[in-house]
Amino acid sequence: MFSPDLRYTKFTDCASCPEYRKQIFKYRSYPKGMMIPQEKCMQNTLYFLLKGTVEVNSEEHPHTIISDGQFILQPIGSKVEFKVLEAVECILYLFERPINVCNERFNKGASIAETSRREAIVMEMCPPLRYFVEGVRMYLNDDLLCAGFLQAKRTELVYLPNCYYTLKDLAAFYSPIYRYSKSVRYFVMQNYMKAKDVEAFAQLGGYSTPTFRRLFKETFGEPAYQWMLKKKCEDIQNDLTTTEMSISEISYKYGFESLSNFSHFCRTNFGQSPRSMRTIKRENQ
Incomplete structure (x- = not known):
């Protein structure tokens, strides 16, 4: 029988593998008072706040406060800056376009987003999503960056909101991408x-x-x-x-x-x- 401690021992070196990838999920931490100057998002980016409080300033989220347990979307090409109000830990998820895991809900959500004029919203992490993001933090800290593994986590990340959030909220959340995709x-x-x-x-x-x-x-x-x-x-x-x-x-x-x-x-x-x-x-x- 294996010792329980073996569950926490990593026996692989993903960094030496040709399937090693860095640009899907990222972990970031910043001290209180830090200013992160305006930068352009080169990909659609979800910001999941695991700790702390920040002020976000962008066209989508002008002077918006987000706190522990919340997440936002910044579309590709948008410009965003942050002011760290309380020490922050966060996970970033970068992607080119929303992944479809359910044709019916995806098409309905896209239709709502294209016709809705609601402003971009700040979302609260439901418990399953919070557990997922905490797990991603652990994997990143252990340098578990295999492309196949990360692709599976990417699908899981898309699947969880699809199950636990209403179409109305998801359409509002992703609406900047749908509107921006016409540009x-x-x-x-x-x-x-x-x-x-x-x-x-x-x-x-x-x-x-x-x-x-x-x-x-x-x-x-x-x-x-x-x-x-x-x-x-x-x-x-x-x-x-x-x-x-x-x-x-x-x-x-x-x-x-x-x-x-x-x-x-x-x-x-x-x-x-x-x-x-x-x-x-x-x-x-």
């Missing part, structure tokens, strides 16, 4: 990785290239090509300095025809080779 900004943030150039990007959205360039400039304040290059540089730098992906994998991910082309891109835009960028990052750790 040019949402289309761009969801699809920029799929487009090789501006012309392909315009075609993907069903726009003429001149129309897409105009709408893009009006929305983002800079030309589409310049924004796409900047975003590509940010994403490549992030992959080189914060992930364990091989340089070959990163090169392939961003559509370079060869490693030499990828190296030339990095030297041109960062002043260093991909290998040098990764070496400097490790030396500074």
Whole structure:
């Protein structure tokens, strides 16, 4: 018979596995008085507050106080800042679009959200959801970040609200995503990785290239090509300095025809080779 203590011993090293993922759930803690400056949400994000109190300021939640046991949604592309009123612990869940676990309820909820004019709401964690989020905190602290495991937890997270909250509340909660999904900004943030150039990007959205360039400039304040290059540089730098992906994998991910082309891109835009960028990052750790 196993000792009960073995239940709390972790025997795997997920960080060395190619299925290791970091960007689905995140744990964050902040001291009282800390200001988290305005930043743009690069994905739809749920903020689950496990401890403390914060003031949220965004278009969706202007000067809103959220406390232990509550959670909010910020849609992709939205800008949000936080002021920590009491020391905080929270779990973030990042996703591209709501997952459908029940066709009937999903379609009814989407219909309500699209026609409703209710403001975004702050939700209270029901006990099953609270237990789930507490469990996610434990898994993150144990570095349990296997892609398959996290995908299962993602499905569970979608399933729990679907069971324990009314359609009216869920529609109001997710309404910023449904409304925002009609915008040019949402289309761009969801699809920029799929487009090789501006012309392909315009075609993907069903726009003429001149129309897409105009709408893009009006929305983002800079030309589409310049924004796409900047975003590509940010994403490549992030992959080189914060992930364990091989340089070959990163090169392939961003559509370079060869490693030499990828190296030339990095030297041109960062002043260093991909290998040098990764070496400097490790030396500074």
